[in-house]
Amino acid sequence: MQEVTIGIAGAAGDGLDKSGDTLAKICGRLGLHVYAYNSYQSIIRGGHIWLKLRIGNEKVYNHGDKLTGLIALNQDSIERHASEVEEGGVIVFNSDKLKCDPSLVRKGVQILPVPLKEITAEIEKVHGALAPIMQNTVALGVMLKLTNLGTEKGNAVLAETFGHKGEKVVELNTSLLKAGYDYAGAKAKAVTGEWKFGNKQHPFTTGNEAIALAAYAAGCKFYSAYPMTPASTILHWMSAHSQKTGIVVKQCEDELSVINMAIGAGIGGVRSMCATAGGGFALMTEAMGMAGIMEIPVVCVEVQRGGPSTGLPTKTEQADLFQVYGASQGEYPRLIVAPRDVADAYQTTIDSFNYADRFQLPVTIMSDLLLSEHHETVDKEAFNPDVKIDRGEIVKEWPENKGKYKRFAFTESGISPRALPGTANTLYVSATDDHDEESILISDMFTSPPIRRKIMEKRMRKMENLLKALPAPTLEGGKDADVTLLCWGSTYGVVREAVELLNAQGVKANYLCIKYIVPFHAKEVTELLSKAKKKISVEVNFTSQMARYVRQETGVAMDAHINRYDGEPLEPMEIVEKVKELLGNKTRSLDVSEAEAKEMAYHYLRTHSLEKLRPIKILKESPNGFGEPTWNIEMAERVSGKKGAAMKIGVKTGAVHHFEKAQAE
Amino acid sequence: MATVIELPLDTYKGPVSPDWCPGCGDFGVLRSVQEAAGKLGVQPKDLMIVSGIGCSSNLPGFIHAYGIHSLHGRAVPVATGAHLANTDMKVVITGGDGDGYGIGVGHLLHAMRRNLDVTYVVMDNQIYGLTTGQASPTTTKGHKTKSTPVGNAETPLNPLALAITAGATYVARGFSGEAKLLTDLIAGGIAHKGFALIDVFSPCVTYNKVNTYPFFKERVYKLDEEGWDPSNFYKSLEKAFEWGERIPLGVIYKTEQPTYEDSEAIFKKGALVKQPVGADKKIFAELVEEWI
Numbered sequence: 024m025q026e027v028t029i030g031i032a033g034a035a036g037d038g039l040d041k042s043g044d045t046l047a048k049i050c051g052r053l054g055l056h057v058y059a060y061n062s063y064q065s066i067i068r069g070g071h072i073w074l075k076l077r078i079g080n081e082k083v084y085n086h087g088d089k090l091t092g093l094i095a096l097n098q099d100s101i102e103r104h105a106s107e108v109e110e111g112g113v114i115v116f117n118s119d120k121l122k123c124d125p126s127l128v129r130k131g132v133q134i135l136p137v138p139l140k141e142i143t144a145e146i147e148k149v150h151g152a153l154a155p156i157m158q159n160t161v162a163l164g165v166m167l168k169l170t171n172l173g174t175e176k177g178n179a180v181l182a183e184t185f186g187h188k189g190e191k192v193v194e195l196n197t198s199l200l201k202a203g204y205d206y207a208g209a210k211a212k213a214v215t216g217e218w219k220f221g222n223k224q225h226p227f228t229t230g231n232e233a234i235a236l237a238a239y240a241a242g243c244k245f246y247s248a249y250p251m252t253p254a255s256t257i258l259h260w261m262s263a264h265s266q267k268t269g270i271v272v273k274q275c276e277d278e279l280s281v282i283n284m285a286i287g288a289g290i291g292g293v294r295s296m297c298a299t300a301g302g303g304f305a306l307m308t309e310a311m312g313m314a315g316i317m318e319i320p321v322v323c324v325e326v327q328r329g330g331p332s333t334g335l336p337t338k339t340e341q342a343d344l345f346q347v348y349g350a351s352q353g354e355y356p357r358l359i360v361a362p363r364d365v366a367d368a369y370q371t372t373i374d375s376f377n378y379a380d381r382f383q384l385p386v387t388i389m390s391d392l393l394l395s396e397h398h399e400t401v402d403k404e405a406f407n408p409d410v411k412i413d414r415g416e417i418v419k420e421w422p423e424n425k426g427k428y429k430r431f432a433f434t435e436s437g438i439s440p441r442a443l444p445g446t447a448n449t450l451y452v453s454a455t456d457d458h459d460e461e462s463i464l465i466s467d468m469f470t471s472p473p474i475r476r477k478i479m480e481k482r483m484r485k486m487e488n489l490l491k492a493l494p495a496p497t498l499e500g501g502k503d504a505d506v507t508l509l510c511w512g513s514t515y516g517v518v519r520e521a522v523e524l525l526n527a528q529g530v531k532a533n534y535l536c537i538k539y540i541v542p543f544h545a546k547e548v549t550e551l552l553s554k555a556k557k558k559i560s561v562e563v564n565f566t567s568q569m570a571r572y573v574r575q576e577t578g579v580a581m582d583a584h585i586n587r588y589d590g591e592p593l594e595p596m597e598i599v600e601k602v603k604e605l606l607g608n609k610t611r612s613l614d615v616s617e618a619e620a621k622e623m624a625y626h627y628l629r630t631h632s633l634e635k636l637r638p639i640k641i642l643k644e645s646p647n648g649f650g651e652p653t654w655n656i657e658m659a660e661r662v663s664g665k666k667g668a669a670m671k672i673g674v675k676t677g678a679v680h681h682f683e684k685a686q687a688e
Numbered sequence: 689m690a691t692v693i694e695l696p697l698d699t700y701k702g703p704v705s706p707d708w709c710p711g712c713g714d715f716g717v718l719r720s721v722q723e724a725a726g727k728l729g730v731q732p733k734d735l736m737i738v739s740g741i742g743c744s745s746n747l748p749g750f751i752h753a754y755g756i757h758s759l760h761g762r763a764v765p766v767a768t769g770a771h772l773a774n775t776d777m778k779v780v781i782t783g784g785d786g787d788g789y790g791i792g793v794g795h796l797l798h799a800m801r802r803n804l805d806v807t808y809v810v811m812d813n814q815i816y817g818l819t820t821g822q823a824s825p826t827t828t829k830g831h832k833t834k835s836t837p838v839g840n841a842e843t844p845l846n847p848l849a850l851a852i853t854a855g856a857t858y859v860a861r862g863f864s865g866e867a868k869l870l871t872d873l874i875a876g877g878i879a880h881k882g883f884a885l886i887d888v889f890s891p892c893v894t895y896n897k898v899n900t901y902p903f904f905k906e907r908v909y910k911l912d913e914e915g916w917d918p919s920n921f922y923k924s925l926e927k928a929f930e931w932g933e934r935i936p937l938g939v940i941y942k943t944e945q946p947t948y949e950d951s952e953a954i955f956k957k958g959a960l961v962k963q964p965v966g967a968d969k970k971i972f973a974e975l976v977e978e979w980i
Contacts, residue, residue, distance in 0.1 A: 267971050406976050
């Protein structure tokens with residue numbers, strides 16, 4: 024596969040997400056594939072933003088761990104990312120404002136300063152002084168040249184983006200793009216060869232938007248939500264397109280209201296959905312049990328982010344499995360499903376509506392920040408509007424002479440045909456108290472142990488039949504493997520590639536990605552895993568929740584675990600290296616690495632208003648009175664290069680043991 | 689306006705008899721809800737009674753209509769969802785003061801602010817009855833209950849004032865000892881386009897020995913007998929605070945305002961549940977095209 028990875032770094036408010044979006048759309052239109060990951064913080068302006076776009080002529084499943092080209096929009100970005108650019112790559116920046124110290128850069132990397140003022144002088148004559156954000160378009164032009172993507176599609180995307188602002192603005196942007204493009208052509212070498220473009224255009228979108236589109240295709244009529252990152256972009260899409268889709272979108276006062284309204288709409292007879300993050304879901308749990316005992320179809324999307332509590336609002340994690348599994352008191356039928364990529368999120372959502380209706384139960388779709396907010400290109404065919412809408416057994420009419428309609432009739436399948444409110448002769452109460460076939464309570468006045476037993480069995484029978492309807496997981500990536508990786512959700516994308524890399528390096532590997540969590544294919548998974556040689560779970564959490572869950576359901580324990588819980592998604596080589604370490608029985612070190620020490624130094628500088636300094640030298644020192652080895656970090660002044668400060672960070676604990684500013688001379 | 693064909697009381701006779709304590713105020717409220725529906729000619733299949741949890745929230749089980757007996761405090765959002773899914777049905781929320789003014793008050797405020805076209809009948813007995821007699825949000829100051837043995841220290845919530853200021857467009861007070869008036873108030877609420885809150889004194893004969901039938905009988909008077917004009921926001925708000933020797937019954941405040949449903953164009957195509965399901969191919973293609 025031919026591929027390049029472009030990084031765009033700057034501060035929030037620099038407009039780099041827009042540049043990334045434009046670049047990705049260009050690639051999608053050229054029939055190339057893109058996976059974009061935006062590592063941002065929960066602030067509107069300032070802070071460090073790091074957007075990576077991995078572009079390939081085949082489907083790319085994760086943001087990878089390479090960097091071919093860097094567009095740096097501020098000095099901080101150059102210093103933090105310049106060293107990541109690989110041989111043959113390029114660093115692009117506005118040299119009117121920024122400079123790149125060659126000592127930061129690896130061998131064989133081109134440094135391309137762009138004298139913005141100079142190359143846009145003619146444009147300014149026509150259009151007047153440029154707003155700072157305009158530098159992004161020039162940089163984009165530079166990158167289009169160096170990645171051999173041409174300007175044709177770029178011009179088209181810009182024309183659409185700025186069309187509503189008038190021709191003049193479009194012309195300004197296309198000439199800025201050209202200025203960058205021409206300058207790069209004259210001053211630098213391309214970072215990749217000529218592409219063989221595809222003949223299909225690929226849509227570029229997120230897991231959240233795919234879920235929203237799927238809800239429309241599936242006939243959803245009601246969507247309720249309370250704003251919460253990273254679920255909010257479903258609300259935004261739903262609101263923006265509500266009049267087109269005919270989906271009533273209700274922003275509520277809290278998540279209690281959100282889920283109760285969605286269930287109410289389900290009772291009322293329409294397909295309904297809601298979405299939230301882990302914290303919002305915590306408020307929803309009581310109502311999940313309500314949908315269970317009332318046997319109401321509803322789809323709830325739980326998008327995980329770094330927890331616990333407010334945790335890391337804009338960072339990814341897969342640590343809500345037990346929350347969703349444990350949601351609500353008591354036992355009730357439900358489906359918990361975790362899609363693994365954007366296309367799967369679309370199909371899973373459609374299937375979820377059908378399962379919810381057919382089995383009359385709540386479905387929780389477990390997503391995570393990475394899946395919900397990262398953009399990727401998807402084959403257009405994956406978004407198929409021709410979906411089968413199966414509303415399950417619905418009683419359309421009930422003649423008066425047919426006898427009493429029993430909403431919770433004890434059937435063999437456990438499914439009681441449902442009459443929607445408003446149907447004549449089918450009156451019933453949907454109650455949270457347990458009830459008999461006719462919906463009369465068995466909780467207060469008329470308690471009845473045998474009826475309770477039979478209605479519990481009726482409800483739980485639906486789970487057996489639901490399990491039969493769900494496809495069982497399979498081993499992917501080769502049959503005879505020495506190591507089997509276990510994963511779920513968005514971690515699929517990176518595990519898939521890690522397994523390919525391992526096999527290429529002679530380590531026979533495969534993987535098992537769990538999609539349907541409740542009900543669980545215990546028999547099939549037990550069979551698959553008990554034959555596996557070495558089993559390693561790969562999860563973005565601390566406690567290996569899926570590994571624990573699989574052990575609970577199958578009795579099969581993993582041999583080792585790979586976990587990441589720093590808020591960032593896993594990367595392919597990281598898994599490859601850890602797998603090899605584990606196969607070699609090496610224990611994994613939890614020490615602060617040199618790169619992490621540098622990152623911690625930057626954090627310290629930012630939070631103590633010392634941004635005119637930067638770390639220049641990092642050395643490890645043996646125990647020296649702090650009870651552990653330390654990383655000794657030398658800081659220099661950014662402008663003068665003079666010694667600015669010294670810092671010591673504990674290698675074991677990560678504690679800042681010492682910070683001292685240099686004495687002024 | 690279609691002609692209303694009134695329906696007899698037994699149209700709404702539920703499958704089981706209420707299990708409330710003999711003498712409970714809720715019996716009168718149940719009867720008035722049934723009479724009000726009959727008066728308006730609402731067919732049982734077009735009537736949805738939604739409650740939360742509490743003695744009074746058992747009401748949906750005692751009436752011949754569709755019902756939702758939801759979670760404690762969540763009757764309002766569940767009713768909102770059911771109503772928005774099928775705006776052809778009349779939704780009446782029934783419950784108690786603990787359910788509506790305590791655990792569920794957050795939802796109540798916002799439902800009133802939205803001016804949803806639903807009716808909420810609160811059986812206000814100023815006590816938690818089902819849990820055997822603890823103080824509720826409307827328990828008067830100084831009232832000794834199981835949870836306030838030296839007297840309730842908190843100021844009672846004023847549901848009528850709350851409703852007027854939050855944006856409810858029909859605010860009334862009834863008393864289960866005044867059956868005819870109560871029926872009229874509930875019927876008025878159901879007929880009203882917008883959010884109707886009807887706070888009903890519904891004495892708990894077992895756990896509230898202060899706010900009893902005689903307590904109210906001595907104090908209540910009917911606003912319409914005194915020529916009350918419920919259209920003035922500030923005067924109504926003042927009236928909502930009248931308490932002590934004289935306590936007003938009747939429609940305290942009423943206004944015509946656009947409802948939430950009026951603001952949502954999608955409802956103009958009819959009840960959601962009756963609208964066609966699935967994606968329009970052309971719109972779907974446009975939506976995907978936005979991503980290219």
